[in-house]
Amino acid sequence: MSLATNATPDVNRPGPVRHDWTRAEIGALFDLPFPELIFRAQSVHRHYFDPTEVQISTLLSIKTGGCPEDCAYCPQSARYHTGVEAEKLMALDAVLAEARAAKSAGASRFCMGAAWRSPKDRDLAQVCAMVEAVKTLGLETCATLGMLTAAQARKLKGAGLDYYNHNLDTSPEFYGEIITTRVYQDRLETLAHVRDAGIHVCCGGIVGMGESRSDRVGMIAALASLPAHPESVPINMLIRVAGTPLADQPPLDPLEFVRTVAVARITMPQSVVRLSAGREDMSEETQALCFLAGANSIFYGPKLLTTANPERDRDRALMEKLGLSPMQ
Numbered sequence: 001m002s003l004a005t006n007a008t009p010d011v012n013r014p015g016p017v018r019h020d021w022t023r024a025e026i027g028a029l030f031d032l033p034f035p036e037l038i039f040r041a042q043s044v045h046r047h048y049f050d051p052t053e054v055q056i057s058t059l060l061s062i063k064t065g066g067c068p069e070d071c072a073y074c075p076q077s078a079r080y081h082t083g084v085e086a087e088k089l090m091a092l093d094a095v096l097a098e099a100r101a102a103k104s105a106g107a108s109r110f111c112m113g114a115a116w117r118s119p120k121d122r123d124l125a126q127v128c129a130m131v132e133a134v135k136t137l138g139l140e141t142c143a144t145l146g147m148l149t150a151a152q153a154r155k156l157k158g159a160g161l162d163y164y165n166h167n168l169d170t171s172p173e174f175y176g177e178i179i180t181t182r183v184y185q186d187r188l189e190t191l192a193h194v195r196d197a198g199i200h201v202c203c204g205g206i207v208g209m210g211e212s213r214s215d216r217v218g219m220i221a222a223l224a225s226l227p228a229h230p231e232s233v234p235i236n237m238l239i240r241v242a243g244t245p246l247a248d249q250p251p252l253d254p255l256e257f258v259r260t261v262a263v264a265r266i267t268m269p270q271s272v273v274r275l276s277a278g279r280e281d282m283s284e285e286t287q288a289l290c291f292l293a294g295a296n297s298i299f300y301g302p303k304l305l306t307t308a309n310p311e312r313d314r315d316r317a318l319m320e321k322l323g324l325s326p327m328q
């Protein structure tokens with residue numbers, strides 16, 4: 001194929017940030033020879049970011065399990081027998097202690113996740129108190145609490161929330177294979193409420209769920225054509241948790257994961273692209289390729305909600321080996 005696909009860019013001048021990426025253009029990026037794709041992604045990355053810096057976030061599950069939704073990848077759904085016990089919302093003091101530990105381990109952002117379809121107003125008041133308290137430690141705050149109304153988004157903004165995570169998960173076409181208890185449009189509406197409230201958006205997806213390449217194209221197209229690109233774009237590799245409907249999914253080729261990261265970097269050049277779930281099973285070489293492809297954020301810490309995350313020491317050793325340092 002011709003390297004002129006998508007009109008070979010001048011890598012020193014990546015051009016304006018675009019919101020009109022077509023699926024054909026995104027598909028052509030995925031199809032590029034691997035070295036060409038990585039070169040383009042790295043060139044875009046260097047234009048917007050210091051390629052030696054990685055933003056570090058810590059994710060704490062403040063309310064685990066018992067979720068009424070049926071997301072096929074999720075061990076926290078009450079519909080699947082995964083061994084995850086439903087717990088109550090954590091107490092403020094316990095959350096603060098975790099936030100202090102995260103800060104001393106180098107995190108600049110503290111994400112709080114709750115397994116809800118959407119928060120009840122009394123729960124939201126408690127989360128707002130957590131956001132206010134975590135901010136006093138000098139950490140950026142992020143929450144992922146399910147669907148939000150416009151009023152709830154404004155309350156979180158009032159408490160000082162910096163980021164809200166709500167993923168599109170996959171392409172609009174494949175979405176119904178993964179979740180039936182809410183629709184794509186619900187997700188887009190929550191994202192719009194978050195954006196309208198003035199909260200930064202963290203929104204990405206999951207690959208390796210049995211979707212096709214064209215679904216991965218569709219997922220990136222959906223993200224890159226949002227009215228404003230998400231400030232953070234987490235790209236997750238499915239963690240095949242026993243008891244979930246996707247437990248026996250064949251693993252995705254790691255190079256296809258790297259390609260997805262690279263295409264996210266090129267199409268959303270100003271966004272922080274985060275390696276999220278699935279790093280535990282990823283080789284150091286794959287992670288290094290992801291950084292080369294423009295990933296510049298990781299979740300750091302022993303637990304990612306309810307699944308294992310690489311030990312902090314292992315992360316630190318990898319960052320040292322690659323000469324990467326935490327983004328301030």
Ligand code: SF4
Nearest residue numbers: 067069071074077115
């Ligand atoms: S991904 Fe979120 S909404 Fe879906 S089942 Fe898990 S906790 Fe519930």
